[in-house]
Amino acid sequence: xxxxxxxxxxxxxxxxxxxxxxxxxxxxxxxxxxxxxxxxxxxxxxxxxxxxxxxxxxxxxxxxxxxxxxxxxxxxxxxxxxxxxxxxxxxxxxxxxxxxxxxxxxxxxxxxxxxxxxxxxxxxxxxxxxxxxxxxxxxxxxxxxxxxxxxxxxxxxxxxxxxxxxxxxxxxxxxxxxxxxxxxxxxxxxxxxxxxxxxxxxxxxxxxxxxxxxxxxxxxxxxxxxxxxxxxxxxxxxxxxxxxxxxxxxxxxxxxxxxxxxxxxxxxxxxxxxxxxxxxxxxxxxxxxxxxxxxxxxxxxxxxxxxxxxxxxxxxxxxxxxxxxxxxxxxxxxxxxxxxxxxxxxxxxxxxxxxxxxxxxxxxxxxxxxxxxxxxxxxxxxxxxxxxxxxxxxxxxxxxxxxxxxxxxxxxxxxxxxxxxxxxxxxxxxxxxxxxxxxxxxxxxxxxxxxxxxxxxxxxxxxxxxxxxxxxxxxxxxxxxxxxxxxxxxxxxxxxxxxxxxxxxxxxxxxxxxxxxxxxxxxxxxxxxxxxxxxxxxxxxxxxxxxxxxxxxxxxxxxxxxxxxxxxxxxxxxxxxxxxxxxxxxxxxxxxxxxxxxxxxxxxxxxxx
Numbered sequence: 297x298x299x300x301x302x303x304x305x306x307x308x309x310x311x312x313x314x315x316x317x318x319x320x321x322x323x324x325x326x327x328x329x330x331x332x333x334x335x336x337x338x339x340x341x342x343x344x345x346x347x348x349x350x351x352x353x354x355x356x357x358x359x360x361x362x363x364x365x366x367x368x369x370x371x372x373x374x375x376x377x378x379x380x381x382x383x384x385x386x387x388x389x390x391x392x393x394x395x396x397x398x399x400x401x402x403x404x405x406x407x408x409x410x411x412x413x414x415x416x417x418x419x420x421x422x423x424x425x426x427x428x429x430x431x432x433x434x435x436x437x438x439x440x441x442x443x444x445x446x447x448x449x450x451x452x453x454x455x456x457x458x459x460x461x462x463x464x465x466x467x468x469x470x471x472x473x474x475x476x477x478x479x480x481x482x483x484x485x486x487x488x489x490x491x492x493x494x495x496x497x498x499x500x501x502x503x504x505x506x507x508x509x510x511x512x513x514x515x516x517x518x519x520x521x522x523x524x525x526x527x528x529x530x531x532x533x534x535x536x537x538x539x540x541x542x543x544x545x546x547x548x549x550x551x552x553x554x555x556x557x558x559x560x561x562x563x564x565x566x567x568x569x570x571x572x573x574x575x576x577x578x579x580x581x582x583x584x585x586x587x588x589x590x591x592x593x594x595x596x597x598x599x600x601x602x603x604x605x606x607x608x609x610x611x612x613x614x615x616x617x618x619x620x621x622x623x624x625x626x627x628x629x630x631x632x633x634x635x636x637x638x639x640x641x642x643x644x645x646x647x648x649x650x651x652x653x654x655x656x657x658x659x660x661x662x663x664x665x666x667x668x669x670x671x672x673x674x675x676x677x678x679x680x681x682x683x684x685x686x687x688x689x690x691x692x693x694x695x696x697x698x699x700x701x702x703x704x705x706x707x708x709x710x711x712x713x714x715x716x717x718x719x720x721x722x723x724x725x726x727x728x729x730x731x732x733x734x735x736x737x738x739x740x741x742x743x744x745x746x747x748x749x750x751x752x753x754x755x756x757x758x759x760x761x762x763x764x765x766x767x768x769x770x771x772x773x774x775x776x777x778x779x780x781x782x783x784x785x786x787x788x789x790x791x792x793x794x795x796x797x798x799x800x801x802x803x804x805x806x807x808x809x810x811x812x813x814x815x816x817x818x819x820x821x822x823x824x825x826x827x828x829x830x831x832x833x834x835x836x837x838x839x840x841x842x843x844x845x846x847x848x849x850x851x852x853x854x855x856x857x858x859x860x861x862x863x864x865x866x867x868x869x870x871x872x873x874x875x876x877x878x879x880x881x882x883x884x885x886x887x888x889x890x891x892x893x894x895x896x897x898x899x900x901x902x903x904x905x
Contacts, residue, residue: 362644367525369637370693373453374530376630377416381536382556382623384414401441401494402813403806405486406799408445413795415541418450418691422727422749423538424545426742433546436744437500440493443749444486445799447720451478452795453692454699459788460638461703465781467642471703472787473777474712478695479794480769480776481717485756499755503747507740523689534626535561535608556619562606570599642700662708674714674761681718682725691723713770717757724750783858785865 412421425442428434458475461467493499535558543551573594580586580595587594607613612622664670685694695716701707707715727749731742760766780787805813830845838846848856 358644358647362641365637365640365644366697367529368633369641369697370688371526371530372630372634372637373690373693373696374526375533375626376453376634378530378534378536379623379626379630380414380416381538381541382534382619383627399438400806400810400813401438401490402802402817404438404441405445405448405490406802406806408442408447409449409795409799410445410803411442412446412449413452413799416453416692418446418723421446421449422745424542426731426745428545429741429745436504436741436748437497439745440499440748440752441490443745444490444752447749447752448479448482448486449795450692450723451475451482451695452791454478454695455791455795457634457638457696457699458703459791460635461642461700462784462787465784467703467705468784468787469777469781470705470709471699471777472780473773474702474707474709475695475699476776476790477709477713477769477773478716478720480772481713481720481756481760483794484760484769485752488759489752489755499748499751502751503744506747507744531608532610534612534622535610557612557615557622558608559613560604560606561608562604564603564605565600566603567598567600569596571595572597572599638700642704645700645704645706661706662711677711677714678718678721678757678761681715682722683718684715685719685722686725691719694719694722709770709773713767714761717753717761720753720756721750724753779858783862785862786858 408421411424412418415421422443425434425439425446429436429439454475455472455478458468458471461471489499536556537554537558538556540551540554540556543554571594573592574580575593577583577586577588577593580593581597582595585596615622617625664673681694685691688694698707698712698715702709702712724746727746728743731739731746760769776790780790802813802817805816830841833841834846834848844850854860
């Protein structure tokens, strides 16, 4: 860059830096000068007053656009959750209604994952669990693994958001790593804490002690600050009666034929005494309120009836479409809006956060406190993540909004990790407040389950954060991010395999009973642990291994590298492309390898065990 052009910009930036530090007499500059100093990069020669004013209005306009698209981004996440509930909500309720396998902690874990993935809301799945515990259909001990599974299932949302940045490899590498660090933290925490809980029941004992020690009283409902802003728009699209899923989980047969789409938003419920025909005098409410004419017997009973007053004012209030059709329509529309908003947000952030502006923001967010207080920075980030999640009332919204910032490099994965951990805590504090607002008959059970969720996340943080070398989720997420950037189809495979295929396979084995689950699962786990140990020894102590085991060359290529699979997927993608009309020009007929836009560059090769 030309030094003469950069000089005015450097001067303005140095003055701004001095003003921020409070050094010098002439260091402070006005907000107008700061805006004009950071308007463009690379900097242009001195602007006139008109150019500065225009630049300021451009910056304000971009900021307003950013807020607008962020609003629709959050709304699309809300509609996406409703769409998933319409598509799979009743199935989720039926998962919970199968009490025969709830005593199996592994089955409970995968049920929690599947249900939360289907309804796209850990709050919904947690509320179902609370209702079942309060109704004695489920014990707290059996509910704890399901809570752990719900913690895993809620992390799928920001992983889906990261897929939207697959267009740029570097952005996708960072975004996918930043999203999956949440996945790895949850899975690693479960791998350690689920066996510990099954052996000692420490979460059940600890939360029971807390509930008995403190004399909790009913409080106010948890604040829904973000809902106040988004509900006016999302309620015009669709409104759901979430009690239906809860009723299905409680084995209410009538609820299976109900629609999840709310039709009547205003109803009036009245209880009145009416003459009711009964089979015999034994069914009368009392002998004095029993009459018979020899043919019929009737008595006086309290009858509750509900009168519909006002219909809901959303798009599907008068629709005759089934829930599945409405869910698919909303799913496609919300994904389209989500993708469009995310692309626009990334573009806007890229145009604003560039040059020295990006440098300043990156330094502000990612710099640690001076020695010896550098260790405090991460814990402060955990508090910030918890506070922001408490404000927006959703860990999915907070982590999904953070994903594009990680992708463009504004937030490093090392800083995103404690923010994500704080988000996990923030969503549990919201559940605790909601539990305190429960009626007296469900207060104890709902509070104990909310505290189980809270202490589970605290235990996970104690395992995987305080000591730097235990921050294994960061290293695993970075490795997965690099692999997915090189073979972008692998990100979709990871999503389907981790959140759908594996839980469904474990659930199917659980239905067959403990012997089948252990008989199939134990060898798989043993092989995975053996491969992991071999990989660690290869990288750290290769000399103690036989020469043949010092690398993965003893395995077939398709077992140690994704390249053969990548070539196969590239071939399939090429075969299904639209033909140009000339068969010889089609990659399946020309002998030329098909070009897959999601394949890694041919010049690189990456092997993995």
